[in-house]
Amino acid sequence: MTFSLQSIKTITLPALVAGLLVGAPAFAQDNYPSKPITIIVPYAPGGTTDLIARAMADSLSRQLKQTVVIENKSGAAGSMGANEMVNTKPDGYRLALSPVGIFRQPYLQQTRYDPIKDLTYIAAFAEYDFTISVAADSPIKSVKELVEYARKNPGEIDYGTPGRFTGNHVVMTELGTAVSAKFTHIPYKGDSENVGALMGGHIKTSVVSNSVIPFVQSGKVRILATAAETRPAAFAQYPTLKELGYPVVIRSPLGLAGPKGLPDNIVSTLEKAVKVAMDDPAVIKVLKDYGIRTDYMDAAQYTEFAQKTFEEERSIVERMKQES
Structure with missing residues (x-):
């Protein structure tokens, strides 16, 4: 039995497409989120940042129709969340709170993460003042x-x-x-x-x-x-x-980040949810109780801030070391 080139194309092309769809990673789907999300808070429970994160998580849970869990991992000058992102699958189910100190820490000691190459910046929502x-x-x-x-x-x-x-x-x-x-x-x-x-x-x-x-x-x-x-x-x-x-x-924003390679549709979903959460009365109350102000940056703005800040921190740390 013989087949023409056209018949081979007809038989194999649908199979090839089906194979690609089956092999596509789950995080490329549009039904995100379809299971609970974890946010790593790089500080101990009960502190101001932890309480803000929990209020934000509750608001995100209501919007996304999925449980958002807080996992506290203190230590490493607030960079435990960034460290965790290095080996995290970019599917949007494991994220980290990102304090501004993560841009300074690589100049002070060896870190597992590169704040520009290893993280996706989703949105910033609050800011501490000095x-x-x-x-x-x-x-x-x-x-x-x-x-x-x-x-x-x-x-x-x-x-x-x-x-x-x-x-x-x-x-x-x-x-x-x-x-x-x-x-x-x-x-x-x-x-x-x-x-x-x-x-x-x-x-x-x-x-x-x-x-x-x-x-x-x-x-x-x-x-x-x-x-x-x-x-x-x-x-x-x-x-x-x-x-x-x-x-x-001296700025000190608090934001949400994920691992590198986080798909655009997931970033967009989370970015919009953070924006809505900033108008949530429960979130506003916690921020007001501790004198923390809202300061929103979307993914593009937050990414630009991260790049600029990481570069500036190099000379700042040098001056701090000389002072000490």
């Missing part, structure tokens, strides 16, 4: 006074942070560079210890994030300025360093 604060009874009344004293007395202005190479540390490193003044860094184990040292008179100033709010409300701490681009709602009565004439803006 304050330069003093004790309520401090004779320092402004950033100008702080800078002038530091210039005249190099190294005598010490400042506390919740640790070396944190965003808090970056703030004063960049301010010192901008004004040609030397400050002395005193790292603590966390914001609680840092603020305690400030109120106890052990240090002259501190860089504290949104956790400073209760101490300001109780009259124990005064804020001199924030390192935000514009005045955040939670700190509306305080100037930014930028508006005071100091070119220091």
Whole structure:
């Protein structure tokens, strides 16, 4: 029996197409999500970031009609989620919270991940702010006074942070560079210890994030300025360093990322869901309770931010190391 070339094509082409469809990965399908999603939170349970993540997960669950589970993996300076993404299948069922520190960590130690090559940035939704604060009874009344004293007395202005190479540390490193003044860094184990040292008179100033709010409300701490681009709602009565004439803006967005190769349809689905969640009253309440502001970046904007920030962190870390 013989076959013409045309008959062979007729027989084999449908089989070939069927074979390709059978072999196609499940994550290329349009029915995402069809099972529970896990979000890795790179911090311990009960903290501010964890509570924000859980509120966001609840909102995403309602929108996507699937359970969104939080898995806490603390350590490695908040980069455990990014580490996890390296070997994660890009099907959208295992994601990670992505704090800004993941762009700094590769310059400090060897990491499993490359923040540009190994992650897909989905959306950012919240932002922490940093304050330069003093004790309520401090004779320092402004950033100008702080800078002038530091210039005249190099190294005598010490400042506390919740640790070396944190965003808090970056703030004063960049301010010192901008004004040609030397400050002395005193790292603590966390914001609680840092603020305690400030109120106890052990240090002259501190860089504290949104956790400073209760101490300001109780009259124990005064804020001199924030390192935000514009005045955040939670700190509306305080100037930014930028508006005071100091070119220091330190951003600390919180976002959602997945492994490299995450398909566009999955990114789009999650990106839109995050956007909707930012209008969820439950999410808004948690953010407001802790003085955290919403700050949305879609996938394209967040990816651009990641690339720009990772490049900038190289020189920032070099300056921080020289200071220390």
